[in-house]
Amino acid sequence: MSKGMDSKLADEAKSGEEPEVLENQEEAEAIKNIETEERPGIVAQISHGRVHVVRDLNDLVTKIFTAPVELQEQALRQRALEHVVHRLLMVGLVTSAALMLTGLGLDLFLHRDVPTAVPDVREVFRRVAVLRPSGFLALGLLALIATPILRVATSVVIFIFERDWRYTFITFLVLMIVVTSVILGSG
Amino acid sequence: MTILWTFIIGLLVGAPGSMLGIGGGVLLIPLLSGVMGLPIKTAIGASIISVIATSTAAGAVYVGRGLSHSRLAMVLEVATTLGAMTGGITAVLISPQALSGIFALVLLYVAIAMRPIPLGKVEATPTKLLETSYVDPLSGQPVRYGVRNLPSGLGASFLAGNISGLLGIGGGVVKVPVMNLIMGMPLRAAIATSNFMIGITAATSAVIYYQHGYIDPSVAIPTALGVLAGAQAGSRLGGRLRSNSLKQIFRGLLVVFAILMLYKAVTR
Numbered sequence: 146m147s148k149g150m151d152s153k154l155a156d157e158a159k160s161g162e163e164p165e166v167l168e169n170q171e172e173a174e175a176i177k178n179i180e181t182e183e184r185p186g187i188v189a190q191i192s193h194g195r196v197h198v199v200r201d202l203n204d205l206v207t208k209i210f211t212a213p214v215e216l217q218e219q220a221l222r223q224r225a226l227e228h229v230v231h232r233l234l235m236v237g238l239v240t241s242a243a244l245m246l247t248g249l250g251l252d253l254f255l256h257r258d259v260p261t262a263v264p265d266v267r268e269v270f271r272r273v274a275v276l277r278p279s280g281f282l283a284l285g286l287l288a289l290i291a292t293p294i295l296r297v298a299t300s301v302v303i304f305i306f307e308r309d310w311r312y313t314f315i316t317f318l319v320l321m322i323v324v325t326s327v328i329l330g331s332g
Numbered sequence: 333m334t335i336l337w338t339f340i341i342g343l344l345v346g347a348p349g350s351m352l353g354i355g356g357g358v359l360l361i362p363l364l365s366g367v368m369g370l371p372i373k374t375a376i377g378a379s380i381i382s383v384i385a386t387s388t389a390a391g392a393v394y395v396g397r398g399l400s401h402s403r404l405a406m407v408l409e410v411a412t413t414l415g416a417m418t419g420g421i422t423a424v425l426i427s428p429q430a431l432s433g434i435f436a437l438v439l440l441y442v443a444i445a446m447r448p449i450p451l452g453k454v455e456a457t458p459t460k461l462l463e464t465s466y467v468d469p470l471s472g473q474p475v476r477y478g479v480r481n482l483p484s485g486l487g488a489s490f491l492a493g494n495i496s497g498l499l500g501i502g503g504g505v506v507k508v509p510v511m512n513l514i515m516g517m518p519l520r521a522a523i524a525t526s527n528f529m530i531g532i533t534a535a536t537s538a539v540i541y542y543q544h545g546y547i548d549p550s551v552a553i554p555t556a557l558g559v560l561a562g563a564q565a566g567s568r569l570g571g572r573l574r575s576n577s578l579k580q581i582f583r584g585l586l587v588v589f590a591i592l593m594l595y596k597a598v599t600r
Contacts, residue, residue: 234392234531238385242560245553249335259335259550263542282549289384289556290538293531296391300406312406319409323536326417330424330540 233299237292244285251278294323335554337368342382342558347566348582349386349559356559357383357501358442361435362589366596370551372428372435376500377546380538382559383502387531389560399524401517404462404479408525411486412493412503412533419497420537424544433597435499439590442505443583456518466521480516488514489529497537502530 252259260279263286264272272280297320304313341363345356357379364375394400423431459478468475479485488510492503504526511522541547 231392231395234388234395238388238392241385242557245557248549249553259553261548261550262545263547263549265543279549282553286381286542286547286549286552289381289388290535290542292388293384293535297409297532300402312403315406315410319406319413319532322410322413322417323532323539326413326420326536327539327543329417329421330543 229303230296230299233296234292237288237295241285241288241292244281244288248278248281248283248285251276251281294320297323334368334550338364338378338551339554339558341368342555342560343562343565344558346382346386346559346562346564348578349563349566356386356562357499358439358505358586359589360555360559361500362439362592364551364555365432366589366592370548372431372596373423373541373546374548374551376423376431377538377541377548378552378555379500380496380534380541381547381552382556383496383500383534384531384538385556385560386563387502387527387534389563390527391531394524394528399466399521400528401462401464401479401521401525402528403464404485405525405528407462407482408485408489408507409529409532411489412496412507412529413536415490415493415495416497416533416536417540419494419499420540421497423498423500423537424540429597431499432593436590436593436597438495438499438501439586439593443586443590445505445509446579446583446586457516459516468518468520475518475521477516477518477521481514485511485515493533493536496530496533497540500537500541502527503533504530 249259251257255278257278260282263269263283264279266287269280269283269287273284274280297316300316301313301320304310304316341360342356345359345363349356349359360379360382361372361375364370364378365372391400395402456475456477458476459480461479461482463476463478465474465476467473488507492506495501495506496503504523507526507529508519508522511517511526512519515522517525538547
């Protein structure tokens with residue numbers, strides 16, 4: 146069903162015309178690809194009335210302006226959200242590495258042995274507050290563990306934002322399994 | 333001293349890991365537990381932290397390139413996290429000897445699974461189920477594909493999560509062949525998608541390990557930093573070494589480590 150539409154759309158894109166905005170339900174269900182003339186290939190994909198970014202993000206900003214205004218807005222929003230996930234992973238990684246290195250550096254500076262056990266979460270913050278190296282080390286570990294969990298939590302928000310209730314449910318379920326694991330792990 | 337050695341082990345493990353697309357866990361745990369003589373649960377705790385670190389670092393890159401199928405990942409994550417939760421609880425309950433024994437068996441499986449490649453020959457086909465596409469980094473051409481046999485994928489994901497939670501490894505070695513051969517995903521996309529899921533899967537069991545004191549900062553932190561640095565170096569060296577000979581060395585090493593872990597399982 147979508148195959149004919151794909152090629153039709155691709156032809157339109159190649160001849161320099163902009164793809165039409167989705168209007169009726171049947172079109173909204175079809176999967177379409179937005180291509181551009183100077184660099185053929187799928188830039189973004191429209192399915193179920195939403196725009197999904199499918200190639201490298203840096204490229205997209207320029208490419209997406211060939212699409213109609215409504216789609217541009219959707220795609221830029223999507224891009225912003227994917228960007229959030231990318232940034233979140235990087236920030237989480239750098240933060241935890243910095244905390245770990247700080248802890249190791251403090252241990253070295255104070256001529257202490259690196260601790261062999263981690264305190265519980267409340268104790269971690271108390272130790273960081275008084276600049277104890279063991280607090281930084283444990284907080285670095287917790288930041289690393291929290292990074293993928295925050296990624297899932299962010300995905301829940303992304304799907305709510307997209308009004309994609311099926312995936313809101315799926316990602317929320319994953320988050321609840323992790324929460325269950327935290328609770329069961331304390332017993 | 334332990335710190336320096338664990339950092340070096342991390343470095344040594346991170347490089348071939350990133351070159352072969354295999355998480356360091358299968359090498360890390362035998363080295364920490366078998367060679368350095370640390371308790372296996374401490375080795376598992378350190379490994380899971382390294383697994384989160386490498387998955388996060390690679391995941392950030394893959395998200396940027398659009399290689400991983402994030403929607404499929406979210407679906408399969410339900411199964412991997414459930415598996416990781418039960419695996420993590422099991423790891424707490426069973427004896428270190430039993431863990432060493434199971435680990436030895438998994439190492440042998442990995443050594444067999446890495447035999448000269450039946451992977452990658454899959455024709456990417458649209459299936460109307462979770463269709464997506466990505467741009468192949470080598471050819472520059474868009475590859476469009478859909479997913480088949482989702483229930484098998486969910487089953488493999490549960491098993492992968494379970495092994496990950498039980499033994500502190502990533503579990504990609506279980507998922508990737510199934511995603512590629514049975515679900516019909518292109519190998520590149522299967523690897524990226526599997527990696528994307530490993531972070532949250534490992535975090536699910538890490539919260540259990542943390543609360544049970546398996547995470548020893550003096551082991552886990554230098555190891556994780558070493559693996560991250562090693563993986564950086566590995567991805568730069570990657571192109572120059574012939575990966576097939578590297579693979580054969582790797583397989584030999586796995587068999588040696590399997591014997592070592594088996595020995596650890598029957599003694600003490």
